Amino acid sequence: MSRFDDDMGESDAFEAAARPASARSLSAQAMAARPMPYLDGLNPEQRAAVEALEGPVLMLAGAGTGKTRALTARIAHLLLTGTARPNEILAVTFTNKAAREMKMRVASLMGQPVEGMPWLGTFHAICVKLLRRHAELAGLKSNFTILDTDDQVRLMKQLILAAEIDEKRWPARQLAGIIDGWKNRALTPDKLPAAEAGAFNHRGPELYAQYQTRLRELNAVDFGDLLLHMVTIFQAHPDLLAQYQRWFRYILVDEYQDTNVAQYLWLRLLAQEHSNICVVGDDDQSIYGWRGAEVGNILRFEKDFPGAKVVRLEQNYRSTVHILEAANGVIAHNRERLGKSLRSVGEEGARVRLIGHWDGEEEARWVGEEIEAMGRGTRGMDPVSPDGIAILVRASHQMRAFEDRFLTIGLPYRVIGGPRFYERLEIRDAMAYFRLVVSPDDDLAFERVVNTPKRGLGDKAQQVIQRMARSNGVSLVEGARLAVETGAIGGKGARELRGFVDGLARWRGLMLGGLRAVGPEADDDLLIEEGAVQDRLSHIELAEMILDESGYTAMWQNDKTPEAPGRLENLKELVKALEGFENLQGFLEHVSLIMDNESDDQEEKVTLMTLHAAKGLEFPAVFLPGWEDGLFPSQRAMDESGIKGLEEERRLAYVGITRAEEVCTISFASNRRVYGQWQSQMASRFVDELPAEHVEVLTPSGLHGHQNMSSSASPVAGMMQGSALHEAAARADVYNSPGWRRLQQNQARPGLRQPSEARNMTIDAEAISVFALGDRVFHQKFGYGAVIGIEGDKMEVAFDKAGEKKVVASYLVSADAADDVPF
Numbered sequence: 001m002s003r004f005d006d007d008m009g010e011s012d013a014f015e016a017a018a019r020p021a022s023a024r025s026l027s028a029q030a031m032a033a034r035p036m037p038y039l040d041g042l043n044p045e046q047r048a049a050v051e052a053l054e055g056p057v058l059m060l061a062g063a064g065t066g067k068t069r070a071l072t073a074r075i076a077h078l079l080l081t082g083t084a085r086p087n088e089i090l091a092v093t094f095t096n097k098a099a100r101e102m103k104m105r106v107a108s109l110m111g112q113p114v115e116g117m118p119w120l121g122t123f124h125a126i127c128v129k130l131l132r133r134h135a136e137l138a139g140l141k142s143n144f145t146i147l148d149t150d151d152q153v154r155l156m157k158q159l160i161l162a163a164e165i166d167e168k169r170w171p172a173r174q175l176a177g178i179i180d181g182w183k184n185r186a187l188t189p190d191k192l193p194a195a196e197a198g199a200f201n202h203r204g205p206e207l208y209a210q211y212q213t214r215l216r217e218l219n220a221v222d223f224g225d226l227l228l229h230m231v232t233i234f235q236a237h238p239d240l241l242a243q244y245q246r247w248f249r250y251i252l253v254d255e256y257q258d259t260n261v262a263q264y265l266w267l268r269l270l271a272q273e274h275s276n277i278c279v280v281g282d283d284d285q286s287i288y289g290w291r292g293a294e295v296g297n298i299l300r301f302e303k304d305f306p307g308a309k310v311v312r313l314e315q316n317y318r319s320t321v322h323i324l325e326a327a328n329g330v331i332a333h334n335r336e337r338l339g340k341s342l343r344s345v346g347e348e349g350a351r352v353r354l355i356g357h358w359d360g361e362e363e364a365r366w367v368g369e370e371i372e373a374m375g376r377g378t379r380g381m382d383p384v385s386p387d388g389i390a391i392l393v394r395a396s397h398q399m400r401a402f403e404d405r406f407l408t409i410g411l412p413y414r415v416i417g418g419p420r421f422y423e424r425l426e427i428r429d430a431m432a433y434f435r436l437v438v439s440p441d442d443d444l445a446f447e448r449v450v451n452t453p454k455r456g457l458g459d460k461a462q463q464v465i466q467r468m469a470r471s472n473g474v475s476l477v478e479g480a481r482l483a484v485e486t487g488a489i490g491g492k493g494a495r496e497l498r499g500f501v502d503g504l505a506r507w508r509g510l511m512l513g514g515l516r517a518v519g520p521e522a523d524d525d526l527l528i529e530e531g532a533v534q535d536r537l538s539h540i541e542l543a544e545m546i547l548d549e550s551g552y553t554a555m556w557q558n559d560k561t562p563e564a565p566g567r568l569e570n571l572k573e574l575v576k577a578l579e580g581f582e583n584l585q586g587f588l589e590h591v592s593l594i595m596d597n598e599s600d601d602q603e604e605k606v607t608l609m610t611l612h613a614a615k616g617l618e619f620p621a622v623f624l625p626g627w628e629d630g631l632f633p634s635q636r637a638m639d640e641s642g643i644k645g646l647e648e649e650r651r652l653a654y655v656g657i658t659r660a661e662e663v664c665t666i667s668f669a670s671n672r673r674v675y676g677q678w679q680s681q682m683a684s685r686f687v688d689e690l691p692a693e694h695v696e697v698l699t700p701s702g703l704h705g706h707q708n709m710s711s712s713a714s715p716v717a718g719m720m721q722g723s724a725l726h727e728a729a730a731r732a733d734v735y736n737s738p739g740w741r742r743l744q745q746n747q748a749r750p751g752l753r754q755p756s757e758a759r760n761m762t763i764d765a766e767a768i769s770v771f772a773l774g775d776r777v778f779h780q781k782f783g784y785g786a787v788i789g790i791e792g793d794k795m796e797v798a799f800d801k802a803g804e805k806k807v808v809a810s811y812l813v814s815a816d817a818a819d820d821v822p823f
Contacts, residue, residue, distance in 0.1 A: 036080065038073050038109040046070040049278075049311040050077050053250070056271075056305035057278040058298070062342045063327070063658035064318030064618065067280050071254060072105040074278060075120075078250055079110065086116040090248040090270065092123050094255050099125070102254070119248065123263055127226040130244075137237065138229040145220040152176050152222050159210050165203060174560030175200050179208050183224030184292035186231050186262040188212075227262040234269045245273040256281035256301075260292035268304060275305050283338050284331050287612060287652045289641070295648075299336060316342045316658075318618050320349025322694045323664050327657040329691035334647045342658075350381070352657070352690065353665040355698040356683065360626075360669050361580075364401040367391065367623050368409055370665070371606060374621060381663070386412060388620040390607040392656050394632040397569035398625065399608050400577060412605040417613035422591055426556065426567040430574055431591065433546050436477065437507045438585045443469075446476040453555035455496035457489075464488050477504060500550070507546050510537055511584060539583045543575050565636075576673050611656045622660035627653075627668045627684035653686045666690075678810065771795060776815035779807060784815055 039047055046066060049059045050073045061067030075091060078084040093099045099121045106117075119126060128146070135142045147155070156172040156179075178199050182192065189209035197205060215221060221229065234241040251271050253259070256279035259267070271277035279301060286295035302308045316324055324342045331337070357363040377383035391402055400421045406413045421427060429452055432445035439445075450465075451457040461483075468488060469479025483489045484498045537545075547553045556567050581587040607619070626632055633649035641648070657664055668683045771777060775787045777795070782802035789796030795809050 036077070038076050038080075042070065042073060043315050045311055045313050045315065046073070049313070050074045052278075052309050052311070053078060053081075053083055054276060056275045056301070056308035058301045058308055058310045059278060059280040059313060060310060060338055060340055061280055061282055061313040062316060062340055063282065063285060063655070064316045065313035065342070066315075066317055067282075067313055068101070068105065068254075070313065071252060071278075071280050072102055073109060075102070075106050075252065076109040079106075084250050087118060088247065088249040089117065089119065089252065090126070090250070091117075091120040091252040092126060092254070092267075094122060094258060096122060096125070098122075098254060123266075124223060124226050127230045127266070130230055131221070131226060131233075134233055134240065137233045137240075138225075139216045140221070140229075141219050143219070145218070146226075147215075147220050147222045149176070151220075155214060155218075156207070156211060159207055159214065163203060163207065163210075165201065168558065170201055170203075171560050175204065175207060177560075177562060178204055179211060180222075180224050181292065182208065183222075183228045184260040184262055186228055186265050188228065188232065224262075227266055231262055231265050231269065234266070241269055242273070245270060249274065249276060251277040253277070253279040254281075257283050257286035257295055257298045258288050258293045259297050261294060261297075264294065264297045271305070277305065283336075284334070284340075284651055284654050285615065287615065287648060287655055289644070289648050290637075295336065299338060310338075312340045314340050314342055316344050317346075318661055319658060319664075320344055320346050320662060322349050322351045323657060323660050323662075325694045326352040326664070326690050327654050329694070330650060330657065330686055330689045331654040333689050334650050336644075336647055349662055351694055351696040353663070353698055354687065354690070354695050355665070355667045357667060357669045357699075359671045360398075360401050360673075361405075363625055363667050363669050364405040367402065367625065367665075367667070368405045368411060370623075371411060372409075374663075384621050384663075386604040386606045389623070390609065390614065390617070390619040390621070390659065391623045391625065392609060392611050392614050392659060394611055394626055394634060394652070395569060396566055396610055397573045398631075400570070400573040402608060402625075404577060406606065412603050413608055414605045416607055416609035421570070421573070424567075424570055426570055427574055429552065430543075430547060430571055431588070433550055433552065434543065434584050434588060436504055437511055437542075437546060438588060440477045440504065440508065441475040443476045446480075449550075449552075450476075450480070450497075450500065453551045455500060456491070456493040457497060458493075461489050461493050461497075477501060503546075503549055507542065507549075510542055510545075511539070539581070539587075540575060540578045543578055543584065547571060547575075579673075611652050614659050615655055618659055618661055620661045621663040622656070622665070624653075624656045624664070624666045625668075627666050627687055628672070628681040629684050630681070631672075632684050633686070650686060650689075653684075678808075770809055771812065771814075777812040778815050779805075779812055782807070 039050065042050060043066075046069065049057060049070050053074075059067060059070060061070070075089060078089060079086060091102065093102060103117065103120055118129070131138065131140075132142045132144075135144055153172045153176055156175050157167060160167050160170065160172055160175065182196070187193075187196075189205060189212055192205050192208070199205065200207065215225070234244075248270055251267065253267060258281070267277065279298070281298050283295055283298050286293060286298070289295065302310065319327075319342075321344045324344050328341050355366070357366060371386070371389055374381070374384040374389065375386065391399075393399055393402075399415065403413070403415075403421045405411075415421075422431070429449055432442075432448040435442045435445040436449070447462070450462065465476055465479045465483050467479075468483045468486075469476045472479065472482060474482070480497055481501050484494050484501070487494075489497060553568070553571065556564050556571070559567075578584070578587050581590065629635075632653070633646055637645035637649055639645075657666075666687065668681065668687065670681055671678055672681055673679075771787050771790070773787055773790065776784065777787060777797060778784050779797070779799065782797070782799040782805055785797040785799035785802070785805075787795050788798050788804070794806050795812060796804065796806050797812070798804050
C-alpha cells in the first residue's frame, strides 16, 4: 500500500477510528445524553430517517420535502451522539455548492463550526484526494494533472491525426463523449464489451487504449478517470479497500438517483462490509440519463443492501395542494418507480392552469401579458415580482419566441444555464453572414465568418487580406477579392475565398432584386436587370440559402458533439424570427436596438431556463410552455431510449410542475413551424395525464375549428362527457364574435386550415386550395386583394396597396370574414 501524504494529518485519526466501539461507549453515552434540539423541528418521517443510524437506509425524498434538512440533521446526530467522529463520515454530493451548504447547515445545527470533516465533498473532490494518496497504483505520480475539456480534445485530435482518421468526419469531441460514457460505466479499455467494438468507425476501443496510455505518459487524468481509477484500485487491492471500509464507518449520499455506474460501484465497494450507508434521492426526479445517470441504482437499493430501511418523505413544504396532485397524477403513469405520493402542508391554492394557443408566437404574447398582470396583482393574487416568475422550457430553442416578446414589451429577463438567444455563438455567426449581405463594408462581420466554416484561411491569409484592404482603402470583402485576383493568396484558400466572396455578391444581388437564382453560376446583373427569373425570393428563403450555401448549416450537421442538434434548432428559430419583418435589414436593425437596450443587473427579472437546469429551484409562479408531443416528450428521447426515454421525460414533467409554489401554468400550441413548414401539433400525452379536477382550462374559443360547443359550454362539462383534457382546452369557449364564427365556418371548408383534421401532418404544396381565382381576400399585413394565381398552398395575390405578392394561404382569410376577425 502506498504511504499517505504527510500533510493530510489524518492517519492517526483513521487508526483511532478503527478501535472497537466498546472503547468509546462511555463517551458516546455521555454525548448522547445531551439535549438534541435539532430533532424537534423534524416531522415523524424525517426523524425516523435521522435516528436510524445503523444499517442501510434509503431516504426517498420527494420534491420540497426537506431532504437536505434531514440529511444534515443525520450528520449532526452522528456527531453529537458520539456515534462517529468527523473523519469517520463520508458524505458525498454532486456539486461544491451542495457540499458547502451541507457543511454550513451542520455547523448551524451543532451550534459550532464543523472541523475535521475532510470527507464531505463532491465525488470528484474526494476521489482526487484518494487518488493522490495511491497514484502509483494507477501508474501515476501523486502530482498528476487534471485535464480540462479543451486539453482532452486537443490530445484526442493528436491521436486521431496519428491514426490517419478524417477528423472532419470523426471529430475529437465525439470521441471524447464516447470515452466519457465508457468511464461513467466504469469500463476500462480491456473490459469493453464486444457490442462497443463498432464505436467511432470501429476505432473507438483502440483509440481509448491509446488515450489512456498517453495520459499516463503525461502523468495526467481527466474527470472520468478520478472515479474509474479508484474503482479499479479498490477492486485490485482488497487490503486497501478493507482499510477504507473500516475508516469510513458511515456513508451518506445526496441525490443518489443521479449516480452513474462508476459512482455506484465506488460507493458499493466502500459500504459492502458494514452497510452503514444512507442514500437520499427521488427516483421520480432522475432526469439526467443522457449524461450517464442510472435510475436503476436507486430502484434496486433494497436488493443491493438487504434489510434496508426505506423512509418516504412525502410531506411537501413548497407547493399547494392542486399543484402536488397534478404532479402526482402525471408521475403515477411511470412503471419504473418505487412509489410515493406528495401531500401539501399548505393551502389548496389555485388549480393548475391549462391553455392551448394557435401558435408559438401567440403563446409567447399571452405569457408576457400574464406576467405583467401578475406584477400588477390583477389575477386574484398578491402581486408577484419578476424574480418570482420562471418560464421552464424543454429545449433551449423555445426561448427565442419569449425573448423576442419580452424585449419588445420591455420586460426584463435573465437566461439561466446559457447565453441569451441572440448572444449564442451560432446565432452571432449567422447574423454576421446576414450583416455582410446587407452591408459588405461590415469588416467585423467579415472577420467573424471568413473562416467559419473552415476555408483554409489561417492567420497569415487573413493578414494578407487586411493589408490588401488597407493599402487600397477598401473593405475587407473587397480586399479579399483583390487578394484572390492578384494571386496574393493561392491554393485551396484562394478557391474557398473566391467562392465566399462570390457568394456574398450573389446573395446581395438576390436581396436587392428579390429574384431567385437558377444556380450558383447565374449572372447577378442579368438576373436583376433583365428579369431572367421571374420567381420571387423572400428574405426568409434568402436567409436559408445563405446558411446552406455558405456551408454553415452543413458544418453543424456534420458536427457530432452533443451541442450540435441544439445549435441547428436555434438556427431554425432564427430563420423563423424573420417572418415578422419586411426584409433582412429591418430584422438586423430590430435585433441591434433590442440588444442595446440592456437592463441593469440589479433589476428584478423573469427567469428563462430549461427544465433540466431548474431542478432544485422553486418559484412562486411557473410557466411550462410547449407541452406538445414530439417537443415534450422529446421525440429524440423516445426514439433513442423507447419506454425508458418516455419515463424520463415524464419525470421531467414532474420536476417542472413541482418547481411551482403557488401558480403553475401549462400551455401548448396547435401549430408550430417545423423545418420551415407549418405543422399541426398534438398536445402532449402528459396533458391528458393531469387529473381534471385539479386543472382549470383557460383556452379561448376556436383553437381547433370546433363549432359544436355553445358559449355556455364549460371545460368541466366537456371533460365530464369524456373529452380528453387537451380537447377541452382546445374547445373552451371564452368569446364568440360574429367575425370569429364566420372564420370558423370558412375553416370548415376542405383545405389547409384544419389542424384538428390533420394533426401532425405537414402543410405542403400538394394541399388543396381554400380559395379560387378571383376571390377577394384579406392579409393582416398587406390588406385586401384578389387571388390571381394558385400553386398548391401558395396564393399569388394582387393587393390593392401592396402590389402582387406570393403568400401562404393559411395567412389569408376571405374579405367577407375580415371585418370582425379578432387578430
